[in-house]
Amino acid sequence: MKFEFETIKKDYSDFSSDRVLINAPRTPAFPVRVASEIMARCLSFIDSSDGISIYDPCCGGGHLLTVIGFLHSANLNNVYGTDIDDRALDYAKRNLNLLTMDGLLQRKKSIQCNYDKYGKESQLEALCSADRLASMIIDSDKSLKDIQCLKWDITSSKPPFFRDINIVITDLPYGNMAHWEGIMKNNPTEQMFNNIYQILDLNNSVVAIVSNKNQRIKHECFKQVKRLKHGKRQFTFLRPLRF
Ligand SMILES: C[S@@+](CC[C@H](N)C(=O)[O-])C[C@H]1O[C@@H](n2cnc3c(N)ncnc32)[C@H](O)[C@@H]1O
Structure with missing residues (x-):
């Protein structure tokens, strides 16, 4: 994949797991630059001038969604994540909460307490990262209307109750760390698409x-509409058909 939007490799250490964002055990970390490039490409397919709703149906610990939430905060009205795994969702809730100024300041306070106690260099770095993350969301804090994170088997017969979703981004369960679970054993991806289709804004989504x-x-x-390969991953971009 050629980076068309995130053309310059930056220092993404502010998003490192367990600095400000919290790392869910056994969840694979997603490269920040790649996450931002995928999101930028999604935005290039749709109209985002009034703000958009984004949904990750297999959000795990919410790392991907939270990173996108910071880097593309100006475009976001609603941020939704679901997963089948309760433990992962606990982390996702804590991470997505960082997208609000209140949540981020709370997290900064707890890092500050630890720094006052132990005075570690890594804690000081985390405090600086928290400030930089805060500057990314300061203008969008008021426009972000809704953040929700809940348990849902995306292979079940019904979609979650979100509506008019503009962007779905998800990192499917594959490899050693995560596998498909849930009711639909045969073709889980097919049922995931059936569910996603029902909650999209069919006129303006990818x-x-x-x-x-x-x-x-x-x-x-x-x-x-596009397929790209990068390392061991492939990214498939699809748009809903109208019948
Ligand atoms: C590759 S991980 C996603 C990691 C995530 N992008 C992050 O940033 O932490 C895939 C996720 O799919 C979830 N999953 C597996 N089967 C599922 C199902 N039927 N419905 C919803 N989520 C499912 C797993 O629990 C796992 O958290």
């Missing part, structure tokens, strides 16, 4: 699926 290179990502209600 879906970006991160998977391994061997997975064929397609569905009869969606048209592939």
